[in-house]
Amino acid sequence: MRAGPREVAVAFLQKTGAQHESLVRSSRRGQRREPAIATLSISGPYGVDGSGDTPSRRRIFTCDPSNGVMANACADEIFTTLARRAYRRPVTEADLAVLRPFYEEGRSEAGFERGIQRGLERILVSPEFLFRIERDPANVVEGPYAVGDLELASRLSFFLWSSIPDDELLDVAVSGQLSDPSVLQGQVERMMADPRARALVNNFAAQWLYLRDVTEKEPDPGFFPSFDENLRQAFQNETELFIDSVLREDGQVTDLLSADYTFLNERLAKHYGIPHVYGSHFRRVSLAGTERRGLLGQGGILTLTSYATRTSPVLRGKWILENLLSSPPPPPPPDIPSLAETTDEGEALSMRAAMEKHRSNPACASCHSQMDPLGFALENFDAIGRWRTRGESNETIDATGVLPDGTAFEGPDEMRAALLKHPDRFVGTVAEKLLTYALGRNLESFDMPAVRGIVRDAAQKDYRFSALVLAIVQSTPFQMRMPQS
Template identity: 30%
Template sequence: MLRRYIGRNAAPNEVRCMFLPNDISIALTISIVIGCPSVVLCADFHHDVKPLLGKYCIKCHSGDDANGDVDFSAIDKSDDVDAAFETWESVVGHLHAGTMPPENEPQPKDDERNKVFVWYEDFVGNIEARPAVFKARRLSVTEYRNTLRSVLGFDLQVAIIEAEQTVAERSMVIKLLPTDPPGRSGFKNDTHQNPLTTVVWDQYSFLIDAALEQLFSPERSTQLNGFTGASRDDEITIEHAERLLRTFLLRARRRTVSEADVEQIVARLQDRNGRKLVAALKFEMKTVLMSPVFIYRGLLTSGQHGARQTVDTFELAERLSYFLWADMPDDQLLSLAADGTLKIPTVYAAQIDRMLMSPKARNLADDFAAQWLTLNEIEHVSDNVPQMVALKSQPIDFMHYLFTEDRPLLELIDSETAFISPHTSRMYGADARQLTKYVKQKGIEVEIVPNQKIKLEHTTERGGILTMPGVLAMNKGPIQRGTWMLERILGQELPEPPADVGQVPPNNGVENLTFRQRFEQHRSNPSCAVCHDRIDPLGFALQDFDNSGQYLRSQNYRAPKRRKRGEESANANSKIDTSGQLPSGETFEDITGLRHILTTSQGEAVIRNIVEKTMSYALCRQLMIHDRPTVNVIVEQMKQDNGTWRDLFHAVANSVPFRETILSAAH
């Protein structure tokens, strides 16, 4: 079932950093479980590959200042070979494309190249799909907010009176907790590197005090009575407290609670009533919400230590709900987990579909898509918030539509559907007539207006994510745009440019060159070309769009009032050259041509990136070598069946790393 990783149409010199080798600290545990092929391959490596590296590569690629941060001299032991997994992939890509060693250096012979190819195929072919070792993970800020809301039944909000046309962060959780940095996976739900600190601890304590105070206040009597079963103004009795604890513990721990656990707490409350009972109850509830079981995910996962196994049904319910909702399982999921029926494939599939229909699935667009596609960068595009919100909400609404309306994966690149508001309608020519008329209220200058869904008939250049005004405006100029497309859409990673690249020179007064011509002269150095051959064709294909995201060839085009230096002028649009050639040899005239390539011959690369990003988000971690077979299978399946986003979510939720785990040995 394994597919060889490098196909003919894989992009050359592709560097993938999504995959990491086994964590060394756990390698011993794992080897008992699955066996490791690397030791054999390592011998071949020393025999077949290492001498060639010494002959052709090591001159530039060794030591502290190794070119491109690739240091072959440091690779020796079996673990090193595994760890350099993405480097081998890159090496093979370069050898196929003939881009390395550089032209002016000695070139390897064909049989030497073949030795490397054969070794690499064995190396990749011997990887077996397996889950990662389970590691508990602290809830991200978003997950903490959502989970606390689901436990309590209300959102913990800041108490301010709102005026019209103002914006304020309403969530007390988001306001008080420090922002999560993205983890190694690039996503914020990968909190493995983001430890608990005393600062965060104090904020948790504030939040829980505030939350419990609110729960026991008159305005939240509905929610409180929901827990206690009391009617209106009854004083809380020990029976009420017991009833409350049963529901509360189930939710806070996200799994069923033993009778003994409840009784233990109830025993501590005995002989109290009135205010004293409430105070003691609040204290007990606070200790639950401050305990590691609430703050972290997965500490109560059951199973056999030191063994590979399918996860228990509560853990499965949590994985699914934190993936699709960034929230804890709701009552329905918890009850399916409790009676074990969640494991039945039809039940499981039906739950995924139900969850995607839920308003909570909005989180996939707000959280997953926004982080993957760096959509928060759009916030820096304009100081005018209604305008900025309009630009940012377009791709978010679009992604939500793809995710929840069963659209094919590649509609990411090309689609007939767009989401526009009066703030963005100017960019949509005749198609904007589909908008229902918007009338501003009296006394209002600009306000946030929700998007409406339209069908693109005249302004088809706007279809898909690449040419959405906000996406174009957050990446200014061809280099940023090309880099973004390469990294975010094609899933390739680029090293930092050298520090001494300098500026693109202005016209010297003799020749009248376009920015593109001048730029091409500037970066003619081969060490630039390695990356810019990949970046530039993508970026220059978007030169029809100015820095504010307007289409220069549109009849409605309005030149910006103040043009920054070096920006392409609008009246030069007859001279704009948007054509290009990809390193794979495919050529195109403009963005329409490029879009066609990305949805056909390069479609697999796009699909692969989508699958990797989705898996990485779903698993809340960086992908590793042993995830690669799973990715391959899903990519193949999506490609064959013109898979939709819904199909993808099902496939990920049913994959080995999602359904299974390895629990590390008990000490």
Template identity: 50%
Template sequence: DLSDDRELERQVRRMLSDPKAEALATRFAGQWLRLQDLEKIRPDALSYPYYDQTLADAMHRETELLFDHIREADLPITDLLTADYTFVNERLARHYGIRGILGTDFQKVEYPNDRRRGILGHGSILTLTSHANRTSPVLRGKWVMEVLLGSPPPPPPPNVPALEDGDDAADGRFLTVRERMEIHRANPACSSCHNVIDPIGLAFENFDVTGVWRNRDGGTLVDTEAELYDGSKLTGVSGLRDAILERPEVFYRIFTENLMAYALGRRVEHFDQPAIRQITREASEEDYRLSSFILGVVNSPAFLSSRATQAMVDEQPVTESDMN
């Protein structure tokens, strides 16, 4: 009887331990993290000749496997940001500079350093937030704000010129992406939003379009130091990760909202917020493990009500008028 709380919990935990629960990674995580957008980017073949569909598929699978490992081991969801391990096959390991991995099967490996910890260092995320021929601090910052922090920036004002790819400095060298961003941000119409987005996105500049680590952009040393809108400073992805985890309640809330929207098949509304707050509070008692969020959602009034409504629909007899 699934109306009994203990029986419902037992059934949910049983389902989570079932290999079929990998759908959480392939569907929910893919939808939340926007992994489908990886198909929309085709890095420039002249600049990135090694990038192909095999590599793209491996990147996509890496992120799915990390989420699925968190599901299977029932780990805290912050492992999505802090994991010092990942899952790679030979193709992706070579792309990341990880040695000793052979074949097409994916293996769990520990990172040799903290450059790539969690999804912020995944090739999938770094590539889907790039342009074909250059990195995009705007797209990367926007992704973090929307997907992880639930604070989408407003759309750009009309008639604002796009960031130019071919700008040169006075000394004739190519401007770095950061330098072009600074010129763009000098436009008063752009500054208010870009002062928020750019510092987040610039933290990723050590990663090129395909997520390969780099120390230089066009011959100039990469600078990932930035000042956030609240005045705090950060350096690189590790600094951004620390900044997000300084206020983890925001990340927990956004994760819960996305999980609830996935479970209900609709967007989260204002009247769902009390349940979302309760789910997050109760998850804190379980170290924010993935199962605690899922149990919270399936025990929520909105989910139970949707189940009851569907049961009523399923029990209705089919009439002749329904078939006409």
């Protein structure tokens, strides 16, 4: 096998009851034992002659002194290329002066390539690489000012790609054209179409929806023996692929709640009770005839808003208020009693009856009157996202509720429709969350006019996802900053 990137996969091709103990590991401490790969070892290379040839090596060694190029000039060329990408700006003679002693030291140890290695190591520990440094111009006046094109390029690339600007974006910024609105829009469209924009989906979804918390949830195996690591990973893949599809197809932001499709593999389809899906690969599947539309029907969201042994209308309602309506409830007052699960006579209470008893406490009623109806609408989904018609106490599920504005609903479909009666509210929440992600800081009251402007701009284009992203990039908080001195 020649040197270069390779994809390696490991799987149990045949499941038996006689697997060797060394291949059986508990995936989670204290839980049941499941087949798992303990280690994977790859040996080699053998009989190496020379340094080999890989894509990453070719990106580093843009010249070769063995081809008649002077070694020091070649080193400067390599460092200029690498440092320009790493520092996200043109490289100065002062930058090269810092790197040359490291190159000379490495070259004296083991030749040209060791010298390049030492210089590259110095680049990778430079504050210019490790931090996004935005310096105030010398002539800055009091009050906000527009960031320079190079700073704007870094903001844009870390927002959309979670990585450094590529050569094209950096070239445009160096030329001073990136602040031109038409040029900026063109770069946003190009970057959104690039596969690297998947980082926006994965990282934003994890931050906005708390999707990373799925990895920490531990449904009780006594109550949910079918839950395993494959299902946990499928939950996360489903949501990421779903959001990515809305972005790639430039769907409406409201599709995140109302889309009648999702992405399933065989394991997840069986969990949802959806037939005719086979194999481990994920594919787009219609949800027609089900109540799983959008994010609120996805197992990952439903699991992370449940307890280990049961659902929680409170957690689910709170999650909706925080993440879909941008109306987080206040923290609970101290010394609030825990939820009573039985009557005074010791009989099991249904979830709705237990919550009604809890709301009889005036200190609890004000918040729970907002959270609970939203959570009850999802009670037909159990604590790991399966559809059901009876609750934990074997009672018939009552999924009715009333919003604070008086809108009555029953079940997830009607609640979803009620939430989307005023789409600007949901889109405004997504705009807040996405702007927070783009800026890398919490929003303040003075950011709210910009949020409202972003929503208005997106509304003119039917709340398309591309319109929302472009409006954020064009917004005052994204393009300007306050002096720090």
